[in-house]
Amino acid sequence: MALTHHILSVLVENKAGVLARVSGLFSRRGYNIESLAVAPTDDERFSRITIVVDAESAPIEQITKQLFKLINVIKISELTPSEAVERELMLASVAADASTRSQVIELVQVFEGKIVDVGAGALTLMMVGMPSKLDDFEELIRPFGIVELQRTGRVALPRLERGAARLRSVKGKVG
Amino acid sequence: MKLTGAQALIKSLEMENVEVMFGLPGGCILPAYDPIIDSTIRHILVRHEQGAGHMAEGYAHVTGRPGVALVTSGPAATNLVTPLCDAYMDSIPVVAITGQVSRPAIGTDAFQECDTVGITRPVTKHNELVMDPDEIPRIVREAFHIATTGRPGPVLIDVPKDVLQAEMTWNWPDSVDLPGYKPNTKPHPRMIKEAARLIGESRRPVFYIGGGILKSRAAEPLRALVELTGIPVVTTLMARGAFPDRHPLALGMPGMHGNFTAVAAMQKADLLIALGARFDDRVTGKVSTFAPDAKIIHADIDPAELGKVRRPDVPIVGEARLVVEELIRAVTDLGGAGAQADRGPWLEQLRAWQAEYPLAYDEPLDGDNLKPQMVIETLRDACPEDTIVASGVGQHQMWTSQYWKFDHPYTWVNSGGLGTMGFAVPASIGAKVGCPDRMVWAVDGDGCFQMTAQELVTASSERIPVKIAILNNAYLGMVRQWQEMFYAERYSEVYLSPDLPDYVKWAEAMGCAAFRVETPSDVLPTIEKANQINDRPVVVEFRTDSEEKVFPMVAAGQSNDDIQTAVGVQPMKRA
Numbered sequence: 001m002a003l004t005h006h007i008l009s010v011l012v013e014n015k016a017g018v019l020a021r022v023s024g025l026f027s028r029r030g031y032n033i034e035s036l037a038v039a040p041t042d043d044e045r046f047s048r049i050t051i052v053v054d055a056e057s058a059p060i061e062q063i064t065k066q067l068f069k070l071i072n073v074i075k076i077s078e079l080t081p082s083e084a085v086e087r088e089l090m091l092a093s094v095a096a097d098a099s100t101r102s103q104v105i106e107l108v109q110v111f112e113g114k115i116v117d118v119g120a121g122a123l124t125l126m127m128v129g130m131p132s133k134l135d136d137f138e139e140l141i142r143p144f145g146i147v148e149l150q151r152t153g154r155v156a157l158p159r160l161e162r163g164a165a166r167l168r169s170v171k172g173k174v175g
Numbered sequence: 176m177k178l179t180g181a182q183a184l185i186k187s188l189e190m191e192n193v194e195v196m197f198g199l200p201g202g203c204i205l206p207a208y209d210p211i212i213d214s215t216i217r218h219i220l221v222r223h224e225q226g227a228g229h230m231a232e233g234y235a236h237v238t239g240r241p242g243v244a245l246v247t248s249g250p251a252a253t254n255l256v257t258p259l260c261d262a263y264m265d266s267i268p269v270v271a272i273t274g275q276v277s278r279p280a281i282g283t284d285a286f287q288e289c290d291t292v293g294i295t296r297p298v299t300k301h302n303e304l305v306m307d308p309d310e311i312p313r314i315v316r317e318a319f320h321i322a323t324t325g326r327p328g329p330v331l332i333d334v335p336k337d338v339l340q341a342e343m344t345w346n347w348p349d350s351v352d353l354p355g356y357k358p359n360t361k362p363h364p365r366m367i368k369e370a371a372r373l374i375g376e377s378r379r380p381v382f383y384i385g386g387g388i389l390k391s392r393a394a395e396p397l398r399a400l401v402e403l404t405g406i407p408v409v410t411t412l413m414a415r416g417a418f419p420d421r422h423p424l425a426l427g428m429p430g431m432h433g434n435f436t437a438v439a440a441m442q443k444a445d446l447l448i449a450l451g452a453r454f455d456d457r458v459t460g461k462v463s464t465f466a467p468d469a470k471i472i473h474a475d476i477d478p479a480e481l482g483k484v485r486r487p488d489v490p491i492v493g494e495a496r497l498v499v500e501e502l503i504r505a506v507t508d509l510g511g512a513g514a515q516a517d518r519g520p521w522l523e524q525l526r527a528w529q530a531e532y533p534l535a536y537d538e539p540l541d542g543d544n545l546k547p548q549m550v551i552e553t554l555r556d557a558c559p560e561d562t563i564v565a566s567g568v569g570q571h572q573m574w575t576s577q578y579w580k581f582d583h584p585y586t587w588v589n590s591g592g593l594g595t596m597g598f599a600v601p602a603s604i605g606a607k608v609g610c611p612d613r614m615v616w617a618v619d620g621d622g623c624f625q626m627t628a629q630e631l632v633t634a635s636s637e638r639i640p641v642k643i644a645i646l647n648n649a650y651l652g653m654v655r656q657w658q659e660m661f662y663a664e665r666y667s668e669v670y671l672s673p674d675l676p677d678y679v680k681w682a683e684a685m686g687c688a689a690f691r692v693e694t695p696s697d698v699l700p701t702i703e704k705a706n707q708i709n710d711r712p713v714v715v716e717f718r719t720d721s722e723e724k725v726f727p728m729v730a731a732g733q734s735n736d737d738i739q740t741a742v743g744v745q746p747m748k749r750a
Contacts, residue, residue: 013355016304021296028297065479071301071321074355 003055005034007079007086007156008064010049013072014040021070022049029066032057035088035153046074050155079156088131088154091116092138093124095145104144111137122147180308181206181339184272185214187315190347193243195219195234195608197227201247202287203274206339219608219637224251226601226630228258232267233605236588237563237613239392241268241322242605248274249287252333253294257595259329260298264592265413266390268327270318271299277337278306291333300328305335308343320351325358326477327390358476362493362501370448370472370489371505375514377446377470379521380406383429383458386413386591387451387475393496394418394584397450400503403512407525409437411452413591416581426525430458431729432573435532436525438727438738439747443524444469451475451495454484455592464734474498532740534577536723539695544720547571547646550698551578551618554644557702561586562614565603567623568594570652573725575618597626603641604634614642614706621647621671621678628681634712635686642705642713643682648721649673656724660742673718682714689714 012018019038026033032054041048053063064076079086096104101123108115108125111133117124127137131154138149178186184207188196195217200208211218221227224246231242246255252273262269276285292304301321303314311334318330374380388397394417401408401424408418409429418425429437441447447469452458454473459465462484473480473487474495481490491498536548551574564579565588566572572589581587588606590598603617624645634641646652651669658666682689688708692701692715705713727740736747 017292017296020293024296059482062479062483069300069477069479071353071356 006053006060008051009077011075014047018072037153037155083159084156086154086156089152090127090134092149093122093147094141096123097121176345178345180341182210183311185210187312191319196243196245197230198245203248203336221633222629224254228255229601230605231269232262233588233602234609235267237585237606238609241270244271249289252291261590261593261595262329263298266327268322269329270322271331273333275333275335278335295331299331302331304333305338308338308341313348316348359492360494362491362498366491367501367505375509378516379444380446381440381444382408383447383449383452384410384414384417385452387495388417391494391496393499396499400499415587416584419582420580432725435727436528438735441466442735446470449473453480460729460735544718547574547719550717553698555579563606565599565617567599567619568596569620570725571618571620571646596623600627601630604639607639607641617643619645622651631685631712640709645716646719647716648719650721678716687712687714691716693718
């Protein structure tokens with residue numbers, strides 16, 4: 001199966017401007033970012049940037065090598081989609097009046113989402129899952145009328161094998 | 176010990192053994208200029224901040240030590256962007272220090288504020304905004320470490336005015352702790368062994384030598400490796416001088432304006448041993464047809480260069496000097512010179528090409544304008560062998576690289592990757608500051624000279640006796656050449672005039688000795704006169720032939736196989 005995207009989990013120093021360095025490198029060298037999520041780690045000195053890169057835009061090897069050249073980048077792990085657990089969170093406010101409300105609620109139940117806010121003519125839904133599942137859900141609620149929608153971009157961790165972890169460290173400065 | 180941030184900054188530079196810095200003061204950097212009065216560091220006051228950057232580069236080129244530039248915020252910082260980018264492209268160690276508006280004013284569009292760190296991020300190896308005066312020593316120490324190790328490059332430190340004014344506790348770090356920066360300098364033994372095996376078997380090998388050999392001070396071991404293996408050498412524009420041009424195995428410069436033998440040797444090679452080179456488009460021509468039969472050994476300190484343009488058969492990450500030394504050992508282990516494949520026919524072929532397609536130009540007739548190549552050859556022969564030559568960018572740069580004989584490392588200072596017109600004058604000044612006992616000539620074009628000539632005022636007032644040869648062909652010559660060859664002689668905005676400005680008067684106004692040469696018989700005597708002047712800069716304007724073109728030439732985007740030794744003459748296609 002041809003890869004459509006790569007997931008890079010990049011451990012960086014938690015310093016001002018580091019995200020700009022990373023995103024600037026991607027734009028300057030013409031690498032397409034599909035999504036990007038930044039979050040602190042359990043160690044406050046570091047943050048983790050999860051980047052989903054379009055596999056077409058450049059060889060992943062060149063992307064990781066260029067990233068390694070940034071002084072603030074500590075470690076890069078490439079997560080193969082088949083060997084990673086990927087999740088994304090979506091919040092969506094959907095028009096739902098008396099006539100459609102029950103259908104929307106039913107859909108949410110089928111997709112194991114949650115209703116997190118209720119208004120007179122709309123519901124706000126929360127859905128966590130594989131990005132593809134969120135895509136499907138988005139398609140299905142669109143006919144009801146999406147008022148607002150927000151997605152986080154995906155985060156990922158290596159799938160736990162029965163045995164060794166599969167966090168494949170890209171060869172580089174951290175042994 | 177309590178110091179101001181400004182004192183700590185200058186003291187940190189002293190701790191890094193900085194001897195000289197190039198700069199120009201202004202509002203935000205003012206506090207740092209006060210302790211300079213009491214410092215051991217020589218400060219050279221430039222006339223434009225771009226000059227400070229190129230001088231720092233010229234100094235670094237010839238000494239191998241990091242060049243330092245010190246300027247203020249806003250427009251001064253933006254004026255420094257070009258030299259920073261130039262240093263980034265050519266891997267020159269430079270540490271630039273810029274003033275910034277005070278911390279509370281950052282982000283308010285204050286007077287002379289700009290986002291210096293943001294603007295220079297893509298053109299520096301690293302940069303840092305100092306927000307805490309206590310961090311000044313650590314950040315300076317790290318900046319010099321980053322600039323000079325691994326693949327060298329420019330590092331910028333942006334210091335807000337109130338950080339310079341604030342009090343801090345002096346603390347010089349014993350070591351550098353950068354968890355994300357550990358350049359891999361030692362080549363992998365298995366790769367070295369594999370490379371040595373390929374070298375021994377190859378029948379048509381070429382050493383493809385780049386600037387990395389000079390950066391890692393590896394010219395001497397390189398010569399030993401070349402002589403051990405008997406393999407011919409091309410030196411790229413950034414590596415001129417890394418291997419002596421007068422050596423029998425030297426083929427000279429490859430690439431767009433390389434000589435025929437150097438280009439053809441790479442095209443017909445069965446093995447390219449690329450050391451500290453990066454397969455630049457000016458060397459490869461059309462990549463898909465570059466050296467089609469060659470296996471590639473590619474050694475570079477920067478892992479990202481391996482496979483960026485051409486996938487190597489043997490990739491080697493490591494510092495060029497260590498790679499060369501390990502290769503010598505590995506080749507020797509496999510039997511050394513005696514175990515090399517027979518390369519008699521290959522060397523014979525190369526000699527035949529050299530004899531058939533030497534660099535050539537028509538002798539000028541009396542009364543004609545001078546031939547630029549003849550000026551350069553005369554200059555070359557009239558100067559000491561270890562003369563340092565700087566150049567700008569364009570035809571004069573290519574002719575200088577082609578016709579000079581570089582027999583010593585660190586004698587060639589030019590802008591390769593970025594191609595910065597105006598580089599020559601300030602870079603030659605920086606070079607002369609770094610090597611005051613050597614003769615320093617800049618070969619410049621009339622277009623380039625007009626971009627940065629004001630730095631000759633700096634040279635005069637600081638008594639830095641550089642010598643500038645302007646090849647005045649009254650045109651932006653390289654652009655003119657392309658318009659002649661590729662735009663049907665439709666000359667658009669390339670004419671500059673031979674006598675506006677009057678270069679002699681201009682140079683004299685800047686405190687230089689100045690001469691104009693219009694006839695061939697005056698070339699040598701004037702150069703000799705210029706070489707006698709050591710108390711001030713000299714400018715010699717040579718009136719050269721506007722129609723002279725740089726050959727050989729591989730047109731942009733074309734295959735190296737299409738190399739033209741003269742208009743329409745394509746020997747490799749014929750063969």
